[in-house]
Amino acid sequence: MSADQLPTTSREVRLASYPEGEVTLDHFELAESELAEPGEGQVVVRNDWMALGSVALDQMNPDTTLPIPVFQPGVALWGRTVGTVVRSNSPALAVGDLVEHFSGWRDYAVGAAHEFYKRDRSLLPSPEYFLSQGPTAWHGMVETAQVKEGDIVFVSGATNGVGALAGQIARLHGAAKVIGSTGSKEKIDFLVKEVGFDAAFDYHDGPVAEQLAALAPNGVDVVFDNVGGEQFEAAVQIASRGARFALCGALAGQHGNGGSPRLPLMSAITKDLTLRGFATMHTPEQLDGWNARFGTWLADGTIVFPHTVVEGGVPALPQAFLDLLDRRYSGTVLVRLGG
Template structure:
């Protein structure tokens, strides 16, 4: 076995689901436990985790009644989906000590498993490994394939300062949209969208009826709606839609973030019919094709200097991850959110 020069501790921390979150999410839903770091067997590697992502959808995966198209977690399961790390011991010819890898395992300080469970990454492709944790495949598929946003379009993105929305708006701009409008939950986020991400206009959805804001910013109507939120924002977008507008329905944050019963949007069917609205909910699985489509455009747009990767890195190690999810749902962060676990600052 080859091992890194770094010392590997006997024990490390990981985060498990303590109880389902159907009744609401709090710190009590998580168990932070210390476990023995498993030595890699034949064909296996030991990976020190560098960063793990935190996303709104994790709350759904913590519920018995999870509506996502993947199995929810059970009490005792690791919380979290994926992350990036560095191989620190290897019993496999396929991965060497020092390789940067991506995994779909959960919130832990170390991962041990067959080399085939890890994807080797190019450590020099992006300024930081967290670029591999973007929600780009979803944002790109939704904006390019489902909504087909392009030249001449007036585009509205709800939840625009989040991991998906902050990329979706920039993708619409990069594809030539005439005007991109974003909604977010604070004046700081509104300024961020316009001043740093290149949105043409943005508004705080707490600032009066959403329909009034859309009529101000898009008097001719919106041609594309990329919806991360649902609720009032979906209802308003139907009313503000131009004929033949395309809706890509990606998320329902107003329902997902609520603790307890959330108000579902009303659907004005007659308006949708008479304006020939094309309303397409979609779920992405980050297939190799979707990842490839996104990666090619992401690298190119970054290199051309007309795209940024909005992200927040939170310190505090794996023990901080549960609190980061609670803060994320409360609107504390911008862009894709990751917790730094092992990689030095």
């Protein structure tokens, strides 16, 4: 096949059925669909990288309360992806353009040009960097918690894609100490040695409130919570007067093994806490603003992009997702699809 010839089929991962208990490989189906030439106003995109997150677990639950479309049995899954335009029947995009879109879990995506968002390759070192969770980390740490100089900051679930960037953003805003929680000794080392957190603890090693109090004897001013459950409760207990909470995720509940947090109400009231949820919609403004800042910080070495690369293309996606749920990865989980 020559470079400008398209294959006739594209591999894709479909939902085989909704899981009723644990998710297994049987809930996914690898299939091929015909790859047509683009119609009027359409483009064909070769998917190069896709980001995986445990949010896909919520999308496999038809009763989820999250405001995002759930996956449908027999239909290809979707998720954040970057790729290269390889055919264009629209003046809006040219062959070779880098685009971000949501038709992941497949080799090629075909659709109307307005479903694909052009990205400026020159902003970041490599296309997969456009899949960072920086817009969420920034939204939570800067706009929601309003981190400022001298703050003592606690990030729960700090090793994942959102948390590892949120901690670094706090540091760049002058936080005096950045503390993270995570699930293993290796991940503590990763946070402190590679990502630059001041301290981290393993939530398996004893009561979270005790571990957090030992690292923050004067309390915490900002909490970026990805987990909920015991970690949220502990953070409320240890919080300083007037502390600001950015509520990002509820991993403990999302994974069905921690339940919803119980709010220690009197503590929250008497300490004058601000508890604020936020939902990042990834608007073009949020993405462009973040990518420009991210590029500058990467260039001057003040930030790192914590991520794990998984090889193997589309067929590797289901196992990579199960490994993510098994907590095997650190940082943003990026699967190389093509390119």
